[in-house]
Amino acid sequence: MDLDIVKQRMQKILEMLRSDLATVRTGRAAPSLIEGIVINAYGGTQKLRLMELATIAASDPQTLVITPFDQSIIGEIQKGIQEANVGLSPVIDGELVRITIPHLSEERRQELIHLMRQKLENGKIMVRQVRHEAMAEIKKQKAQKIISEDEVSRLEKEVQKVTDEMITDIDLVGEKKEEELLSI
Structure with missing residues (x-):
């Protein structure tokens, strides 16, 4: 049973x-909101991701500026962002595409927090699944007499410790994102 592999999978x-949470809109302009479109x-x-076609920068807390590498596709970039249904309205401004990030309503903030919590819970479930698989492997090795009873106990405690650390890290990521969503 290799604990490093368990840690890597959980990481x-x-x-x-x-x-995934970086793409959840917080009301602030961040290139991660659109770079994967x-x-x-x-x-x-x-079919290329936006970040492969242009530079994306936040010119201020409410505005994203997209500078295409090839000016001939500026209209296609605007159309692609509109069709992505991310709630943003791109405007062509000379050789740039500007997107003003609208302020989030309280209702939309609560929807995003709910969505974020679902994603966090799914992450925790995945971490617990890795733990379950690791525990099953430990039991299998014990049954095959590859490892001793003491080693089983030590490995189980170690796997649980790593799991608890990852769950705590997930909770911290969630708390930070929730703060971002609630700050106006």
């Missing part, structure tokens, strides 16, 4: 959760 879940570029011949 990947945490990182996936962090990147897929754009049908060059007449629909290529």
